[in-house]
Amino acid sequence: MIKNDKTKGIIYIIVSAFFFALMGLFVKLSGDLPIIQKSFFRNAVACIFAFVLITKNKEWALPKGKNIVFLLIRAVAGTAGILCNFYALSNMNLADASMLNKLSPFFAVVFSLFILKEKANLKQILAVVTAFIGALFVMKPSFSFEAFPAFMGFLGGIGAGLAYACVRKLTQNGFKGNLIIFYFSAFSCLVTFPWLVFDFTPMSAQQWLYLILAGLSASGGQYFITTAYSKAPAKEISVYDYSQIIFTTLLSLVVFGDLPDALSFVGYTIIIFAALFNAWNSLRKK
Numbered sequence: 001m002i003k004n005d006k007t008k009g010i011i012y013i014i015v016s017a018f019f020f021a022l023m024g025l026f027v028k029l030s031g032d033l034p035i036i037q038k039s040f041f042r043n044a045v046a047c048i049f050a051f052v053l054i055t056k057n058k059e060w061a062l063p064k065g066k067n068i069v070f071l072l073i074r075a076v077a078g079t080a081g082i083l084c085n086f087y088a089l090s091n092m093n094l095a096d097a098s099m100l101n102k103l104s105p106f107f108a109v110v111f112s113l114f115i116l117k118e119k120a121n122l123k124q125i126l127a128v129v130t131a132f133i134g135a136l137f138v139m140k141p142s143f144s145f146e147a148f149p150a151f152m153g154f155l156g157g158i159g160a161g162l163a164y165a166c167v168r169k170l171t172q173n174g175f176k177g178n179l180i181i182f183y184f185s186a187f188s189c190l191v192t193f194p195w196l197v198f199d200f201t202p203m204s205a206q207q208w209l210y211l212i213l214a215g216l217s218a219s220g221g222q223y224f225i226t227t228a229y230s231k232a233p234a235k236e237i238s239v240y241d242y243s244q245i246i247f248t249t250l251l252s253l254v255v256f257g258d259l260p261d262a263l264s265f266v267g268y269t270i271i272i273f274a275a276l277f278n279a280w281n282s283l284r285k286k
Contacts, residue, residue: 009232010240016224017244019217024098025251026214027089030207035086037201038211040192042082045215046222047185053178053223063183067173070115074166074180075187081159082188088153094252095260096138099245099268100153105238105275106131107161108168115165116172127278130270137267177226239279242272 027038054060063071081104088097106128113119135157139150163184170180203211228237245268252258260268 005231006237009228009237012224012228012231013237013240014243016221016228017241018247019221019224021098021244021247021251023214023217023221024089024094024248025255026210026217027086028094029255030210030214032090033201033203033207033211034195034199035083035090036192036195036199038086038090038214039079039082040189040196041211042086042215042218043185043188043192045212046219047182047189049216049219049223050178050182050185054176054182057178059176059178061176061179063175067170067175070166070169070173071175071180071183072187074163074170075184077159077166078163078184079188079191081156081163084152084156084159088149088156091149092153093258093260093264094256095245095249095258095268096150096264097153098248099138099264099271100135100150101157101160102242102245102271103131103135103154103157104160104164105241106278107158108164109161109278111162111165112168115169121281123281124278127274127281130274130277134267134270134274137263137270139267140263181222181226239275242275245272 023042027042030038081101085097085101088100109124109128135154139147139154167177167180171177225241231237249260
């Protein structure tokens with residue numbers, strides 16, 4: 001039995017990365033469906049999953065004071081981030097879309113300056129700039145419509161970064177992780193439901209299955225990443241979250257026969273280097 005909490009945290013975050021890689025795969029396999037429709041079913045399953053856990057653990061509580069503001073920002077930013085990420089997943093290479101979404105930890109550092117009043121040192125700023133340069137290699141901006149999905153993936157990383165900064169603030173205020181997932185998922189479902197009613201695209205049994213599996217995978221990813229960060233500090237284990245790129249690249253190769261081009265691999269290397277540098281700097285400072 002594993003007794004070391006840091007080792008447990010590393011294992012949980014790698015398992016979480018695998019579930020999120022599966023989520024991306026199932027979203028792409030669901031085919032040519034409206035992004036909002038994909039988002040709704042992904043969040044509906046996550047909402048039910050969180051509801052069951054909260055009820056089981058008797059964690060029900062209403063947000064109060066400033067927690068309401070941070071929960072609202074987390075919900076809006078998270079919903080926008082998912083919509084952008086799903087658009088990128090549906091319109092570009094699976095591994096590229098996942099890597100652009102993995103810029104979120106760096107944007108979380110930026111937003112933490114304002115939300116958590118945490119001061120970024122020169123090395124952290126350097127890591128953010130380096131990650132942005134790596135993103136340019138993955139995005140390959142050409143100011144044409146072909147580059148639009150990559151731009152949406154980049155925006156998805158920004159939205160997720162803002163959402164994670166708010167999550168950290170909420171957990172610091174004692175708000176439970178399962179409650180954050182539930183309120184965010186419920187908000188996202190309420191926002192996207194009107195579009196679903198007026199512009200619902202009939203789905204095959206296979207598409208229903210893929211979207212349900214996407215929701216279950218996302219729920220598993222959320223559960224394990226929340227558990228991971230309860231076992232060890234983010235600065236010690238967050239770098240292992242980049243294992244998702246390995247899982248995603250392998251799944252993309254096996255299922256679709258897609259392999260990222262040379263420039264994308266250069267971008268991956270730069271972004272992962274920036275993540276390793278940032279983690280090493282945090283541990284060295286500790």
